[in-house]
Amino acid sequence: VNYEVKLLNAVLDSGDYVSCQSENVGQVFLNYKDIWSFISGHYDKHSKTPAKSEIKAHFPDFEYLTTTEPLAYYIDQARQESMSAQTRELIVNTHEMLKSGGPKTALNFLLSNANKLVKETTNLKDTDLVGEWQDRVDELREISQSDNHGIVGVPSGISVIDAEFGGWQAGDFVILLGWTGVGK
Incomplete structure (x- = not known):
């Protein structure tokens, strides 16, 4: 059974569209984008995940399953499978490009599309600045x-860095550059 089918069924079973949005799962759908778009549109309009019967009315050929694992499991599986499928497709297309356009063209194609793939399939988490305001106030106080x-960190000796960032902090990666043999 296709990973997209499993994930869509898990979303419909759990009703947890919000987790899917925060995990950016829209990028994993290659064959079932239409169903995901329908679920997404339904949620945006009605603040609720549609029932399986509603999906069946709009997409009669869709395969319905009962999911047994947590939604997070299906999200991880879908992300891995989608990235694998898209990587295989990218390699095949790069091979074709190598035959027809030469190594420079193929390499440029591979690099630009690989970067795009990583950006699309990597899950970026947002930080809730509003919800964590008290921690920031305490730290500033x-x-x-x-x-x-x-x-609060190690004074850098550079007034702008000390004023804006409180010196060098634990975990900062600092690189200093200067002329060879002059004042370091």
Whole structure:
């Protein structure tokens, strides 16, 4: 059974469209984009995932399954399978391009499409700045009331960095550049 069918059934069984949106699963649908678009449109309009009977009325050929695993499992499976399928297709197309257009054309095609694929299939998480405001206020209060004038990290000696970022912080990756043999 196709991973898209399993994921769509899991979404319909769980009714959890919001998790799918936050996980950006719309990108994994290659063959069933129309059904995903219908579910998405239905949710946007009615704030509810459509019932399987509603899907059946609009898409009579769709295969219905009972899902037994949590929705997150089907999302992970769909993401892996989709990326595998799209990678295979990209390699085949690159091979064809290599035959017809030469190595430079094929390599440019591969690199640009591989980057696009990674961007589309990688799940980016948003940070809820509004919901975490109290943590930020507490941190800013601590910085402003500290004895070392708002520098919580290691002073950099560069006034702009110290003023804006509080010096170098734990986890910062710092690279310093300068002329060879001059003042470092």
